[in-house]
Amino acid sequence: MLYVGENGLPQARLGVVVGKKFAARAAERNLVKRMVRELFRQRQDKLAGRDVLLRLQAKFPRAEFASRTAIRRVCLAELTGLFEVAVKPLAPRPAAPSGVSPAKSAEAAPTEVPPSGAPA
8 A cells, every 4th residue: 555645845754564464474574675675765856855655554464475586577567656645646635614724724635545365
């Protein structure tokens, strides 16, 4: 799952959550985090002014792949697709309903990008 929101800063910020519940082995968790950080680094200029949070939401299906190379290939394809969505322009913030202070209306809910079925 990928969350994207404005941060009001000139640079982009990244957060990665890969829990043991979804990737039991440390090597798998570290693989996902390394790939996310590298893809973020490559697109950091396009993501300026945004907070990007990636959260693994499904079990890492290591048994489905014959080799570590196959896992990397699928993981890279999924993460690349998520980051391509993240660099698209953000939807405009909705107008504040009457009775809501301007400070509360400035907080936008992050944009969620659901995974396409492969591990993220």
